[in-house]
Amino acid sequence: xxxxxxxxxxxxxxxxxxxxxxxxxxxxxxxxxxxxxxxxxxxxxxxxxxxxxxxxxxxxxxxxxxxxxxxxxxxxxxxxxxxxxxxxxxxxxxxxxxxxxxxxxxxxxxxxxxxxxxxxxxxxxxxxxxxxxxxxxxxxxxxxxxxxxxxxxxxxxxxxxxxxxxxxxxxxxxxxxxxxxxxxxxxxxxxxxxxxxxxxxxxxxxxxxxxxxxxxxxxxxxxxxxxxxxxxxxxxxxxxxxxxxxxxxxxxxxxxxxxxxxxxxxxxxxxxxxxxxxxxxxxxxxxxxxxxxxxxxxxxxxxxxxxxxxxxxxxxxxxxxxxxxxxxxxxxxxxxxxxxxxxxxxxxxxxxxxxxxxxxxxxxxxxxxxxxxxxxxxxxxxxxxxxxxxxxxxxxxxxxxxxxxxxxxxxxxxxxxxxxxxxxxxxxxxxxxxxxxxxxxxxxxxxxxxxxxxxxxxxxxxxxxxxxxxxxxxxxxxxxxxxxxxxxxxxxxxxxxxxxxxxxxxxxxxxxxxxxxxxxxxxxxxxxxxxxxxxxxxxxxxxxxxxxxxxxxxxxxxxxxxxxxxxxxxxxxxxxxxxxxxxxxxxxxxxxxxxxxxxxxxxxxxxxxxxxxxxxxxxxxxxxxxxxxxxxxxxxxxxxxxxxxxxxxxxxxxxxxxxxxxxxxxxxxxxxxxxxxxxxxxxxxxxxxxxxxxxxxxxxxxxxxxxxxxxxxxxxxxxx
Ligand code: COA
Numbered sequence: 020x021x022x023x024x025x026x027x028x029x030x031x032x033x034x035x036x037x038x039x040x041x042x043x044x045x046x047x048x049x050x051x052x053x054x055x056x057x058x059x060x061x062x063x064x065x066x067x068x069x070x071x072x073x074x075x076x077x078x079x080x081x082x083x084x085x086x087x088x089x090x091x092x093x094x095x096x097x098x099x100x101x102x103x104x105x106x107x108x109x110x111x112x113x114x115x116x117x118x119x120x121x122x123x124x125x126x127x128x129x130x131x132x133x134x135x136x137x138x139x140x141x142x143x144x145x146x147x148x149x150x151x152x153x154x155x156x157x158x159x160x161x162x163x164x165x166x167x168x169x170x171x172x173x174x175x176x177x178x179x180x181x182x183x184x185x186x187x188x189x190x191x192x193x194x195x196x197x198x199x200x201x202x203x204x205x206x207x208x209x210x211x212x213x214x215x216x217x218x219x220x221x222x223x224x225x226x227x228x229x230x231x232x233x234x235x236x237x238x239x240x241x242x243x244x245x246x247x248x249x250x251x252x253x254x255x256x257x258x259x260x261x262x263x264x265x266x267x268x269x270x271x272x273x274x275x276x277x278x279x280x281x282x283x284x285x286x287x288x289x290x291x292x293x294x295x296x297x298x299x300x301x302x303x304x305x306x307x308x309x310x311x312x313x314x315x316x317x318x319x320x321x322x323x324x325x326x327x328x329x330x331x332x333x334x335x336x337x338x339x340x341x342x343x344x345x346x347x348x349x350x351x352x353x354x355x356x357x358x359x360x361x362x363x364x365x366x367x368x369x370x371x372x373x374x375x376x377x378x379x380x381x382x383x384x385x386x387x388x389x390x391x392x393x394x395x396x397x398x399x400x401x402x403x404x405x406x407x408x409x410x411x412x413x414x415x416x417x418x419x420x421x422x423x424x425x426x427x428x429x430x431x432x433x434x435x436x437x438x439x440x441x442x443x444x445x446x447x448x449x450x451x452x453x454x455x456x457x458x459x460x461x462x463x464x465x466x467x468x469x470x471x472x473x474x475x476x477x478x479x480x481x482x483x484x485x486x487x488x489x490x491x492x493x494x495x496x497x498x499x500x501x502x503x504x505x506x507x508x509x510x511x512x513x514x515x516x517x518x519x520x521x522x523x524x525x526x527x528x529x530x531x532x533x534x535x536x537x538x539x540x541x542x543x544x545x546x547x548x549x550x551x552x553x554x555x556x557x558x559x560x561x562x563x564x565x566x567x568x569x570x571x572x573x574x575x576x577x578x579x580x581x582x583x584x585x586x587x588x589x590x591x592x593x594x595x596x597x598x599x600x601x602x603x604x605x606x607x608x609x610x611x612x613x614x615x616x617x618x619x620x621x622x623x624x625x626x627x628x629x630x631x632x633x634x635x636x637x638x639x640x641x642x643x644x645x646x647x648x649x650x651x652x653x654x655x656x657x658x659x660x661x662x663x664x665x666x667x668x669x670x671x672x673x674x675x676x677x678x679x680x681x682x683x684x685x686x687x688x689x690x691x692x693x694x695x696x697x698x699x700x701x702x703x704x705x706x707x708x709x710x711x712x713x714x715x716x717x718x719x720x721x722x723x724x725x726x727x728x729x730x731x732x733x734x735x736x737x738x739x
Pocket of ligand 1: 197198199383384385461462463464465466467468469470493494495496504548552595596597
């Protein structure tokens, strides 16, 4: 549900003070729906998309047992099997809950949306940095003088305003699915939350609220963070917006104001990096003062943040940039120069470390990528327009947000700073660009690149830890109304058989057998992917059954108290494909203390991996994981090549190297962003970004007939 904007008159309470977002929410409950509560829907469809289907209870429970069997001890599995049989007994709890979910499916646009949003994000009490908020890391910029970073920021803001115009006029073309089951239109709802939503902290659960674009033009502003100070920069009034030249002038003013030490206020942004319950408490302390209420209101209603970061002093490479983006480097660096509740925070570091930090509850990484790619392409395609042009010069000068901080707030700030510092020390990050080959090599093996990489991740984990673990891979369900994601459980029994054969060191399994196992692992993964993207996976369904039992105030069914259920939801490997067509990458943290976050970006001839874990866990090590991953990818390539030779003796031996992307390829260096050697001042303000050439994006003809047939069968109601 979308929250309409209040007019400024509505925004002022009877006390004559501006109301904060939450206060307004309370006052205008009828007019201000919140995004985490879906409007009740009749049968009418949203954007012509179908509703998310509800899988059959039997199918989900069978699949649950299949997914868990090899992750449990025999004893655990026997117990789980018993519990599942009880749950699904005719006339039992399972059937009752399923019938209630069917009612929900009939009455709502998306039966799982609210359960999913609460479970995935809003109920989670962990701090947002590292634990929840993913980041996009832009190619490192090479600013020669401080003004260059401000020029870059002004250009970026210009792009944001241009993009916002597209959003406001609903002119964004509808996305279509690519890859598996390509061509279907996708739900666009997430885009409209990019610059309008806000995650309000709550003592037990957060609330996702958003402003509806109104017919009447409203002034719009962004918040610029600089040296832990927050400044309001008005950018749009009466449909006219500040031009880039004036944006730059205002940013220069902000930088000067932030420099003035006497006026510096405490780094209040640090509070947003705290646990959600702690932040909700500190926020209620802040709200006692009208000055703070006004400041909070301005932040909560802004389009986005632009964080002008100081140079971190670190040597920048992919890994350090990802870390800096994830936590800002802690209190000593730019950790307080953030406001984590706001979905879009653009970071422009004086040292060229740039990117976006995103609050995840409002949208998925794919939408974030589409938006940021637009911005980077805009910046390349539209050279900085620093000539004076018509602008709304009557817009007020930027102003610093004021805070009144009782001693209590200083204590809370110190505590938030300590916790952020611990996160900084704890994050074990490794970003690796794997240049041996990319998705074109995998496609030539007639395998799904995504499935192949998932099997490689299983192999890497098994090599490091000698066991399989519950694995999460995000699968988009945007083919359906209000669709977000479900989970592809990549730790399949077939993957386990393959990784065991690849690591047991026994000559008993020959290459042909290993190849068969690899193919069977990839087929299983691909089938699961199709189940998930067609809305037939198990995680959302199980969550819905649990959620509806809770709603009906029933005692928690045994199946959800069972140890297997806990194990199934401990995602030690949390993985996600976030592909880009511009040279940048996504990173995020692990979701459990002893886990890995593994994000990958497959390109035609290389793959970018961003692996995270926690130093505090004695079980994990990102570097070891990456090393195993590289070894596994090389082994898998060699296996494919060897089996190809044995099945086709006419193949020349040297094709082993031709099939891969080696460093002898004269073009390989072009794939790495090169530091420009001779840049003019103007060029420095353009983002140094690599776009894929048409050759790289060329789609290879594919033979996917059997997959498509299976998908059709699935769509027709049967599982294969
Ligand atoms: N032989 C040859 N080519 C094949 C193939 C095969 N057997 N199987 C797939 N391919 C091709 C596809 O046609 C596709 O081609 P394209 O690059 O020209 O489009 C390409 O390989 C990639 O397909 P695949 O690797 O199977 O993956 P996918 O693109 O279908 O992606 C998911 C799979 C699960 C990642 C995707 O459906 C999804 O849900 N993405 C969203 C993930 C997400 O939400 N991330 C953000 C979380 S915050």
